[in-house]
Amino acid sequence: MTPDLTFRAGLKDVLPTVFGYIGVGLAFGIVANTSHLSLLMVAGLSFIVYAGSAQFIITSMLVAHDPLSAILLSTFLVNSRMILMSTSLAQAFRHESLTKNLLIGSLVTDETFALAMNKQNKTNGRLSFAWQSAANVVAYLVWGLATIVGAILGSFITNPAQFGFDFALTAMFIGLVYLQLISDKHLGLTRQLLVMAFVALAYYVSLRFLNSNFALLTATVLGCFFGMELKKCH
Amino acid sequence: MSLTLPELWVILGCGAVTLLSRTLPFALVQRLQLPAGVIDFLTFVPIAIMTALCCQSLFVAHVGHWATLNLANCYAAIPATLAGIFTKSLLVVVVVGIMAMAVIRYFNLG
Structure with missing residues (x-):
């Protein structure tokens, strides 16, 4: 990771996280398929809700026929860590317009947040709209497509875990926490x-x-x- | 390929809840100066939340009892961590982690 904050640098920096999105996205698509969610529902969850762990929980609650109020409350609680991450990340974008802030905020995830915190250690705490948007949009599209592909493949693949892809997400957080540990001089x-x-x-x-x-x-x-x-x- | 009305409400409702959790802090932080104590607190969020996210996949919860280790994940975490120490490259950590997990699953370890 270089201190470069351009859109191109963002595309390059987000690459390692893509594996995590593909692994977990495929897994979600397969689970959704076996839970009899339609492709449209999978796409709706991934592109409108866009929240990995919440999507798994929503799916299991739909299967259990839980009421809408319970599903909404669970979604809020599971995603409440986003409030912490957004508040933390927003410090770097105070100089940007409200519109740009809302655009960045609308696509914040565990992964893009962690990536941005690592980037800050290389740039003296600076981040740019272009860099963050590149990371956010790639993550968003890869996640959505991976879940749809997973839902389509769902009827063919029974055990995606045997290829080790489910560990991509954990490996990524291990890498991010280690890089954070050695580079946060503050x-x-x-x-x-x-x-x-x-x-x-x-x-x-x-x-x-x-x-x-x-x-x-x-x-x-x-x-x-x-x-x-x-x-x-x- | 269809969507029932309750499903549509789930998508729109959960979408709104998630979007607000993500964007409201951005809108507030841009307009208000946060107190020093809050900023101090927030400097620890990255390391704390990333550690907790790692722990989430290394432990297996058992309601009302002590958690146990997810051995397969713990084993695969060792080469992944070493890859991080030696290469400092996120991509290498992820690729080594996936390969380690594939080997662990193949030989039924953990």
Whole structure:
């Protein structure tokens, strides 16, 4: 990753995340197909809702015939981490117009957020509309197409996991967290390692009492407070 | 190829909820200066959320009991992490991770 913030650089930087989108997108399409969702429904979920984990949950709730209100509430809760990520990412785009801010915001995902945070470490905290849009739009299109292809292939492939593609997403976050760890000079290595250890412990403990999405949110928020306390001690 | 009315409501409703969660913070942050404490908090969001996302795939939840490790994912995480340390390239980490997982599945490890 270079400090270059052009549209072209965005296209290049987003490439590694594409594997994750294809792997999980195909998986979602296959699950949706076996849950008897139509292609139009898959396309609607991917292109209008556009939220990986929420789409899996919506699908399972549709199969269970859960009421609309419950589906909406779950979607909000699963995606509430987006509020944290958007608030964090928006700091870099304050100088841009409201329209550009809304355009960028409408396509923020875990992956493009993490990518942008890594990019900031190379550019002294700067990001550009062109770079972020390139990453966002590629991610959006690849995700949507992968889910549709998955839904079409669904009747032919029974076990997509055997090719290891489902691990692409985890591998990507491992890579992103490592690159974040070694390149964020502002927070420093030791402090970040302590925050990571705390988050892992908080996640493990929360998982006994909460489902994995709530545990993720709880561990993240507690981890941030822990980091703030660490900062006061030094 | 069809869409029932309840399905249409699910798409539009969930779409609106998700869009607002993503865009409202952008609209607010652009107009307001956030307090120093909030900004301080937000500097830890990237490392905390990325760690939690990794943990989500390394642990398996069991309601009311302690979580266990997802061994296959933990095994595949080792070569993926090493690839990151040696190459510092996201693409290499992802490709090595996928290959490691394919090998683990082939030999039924984990």
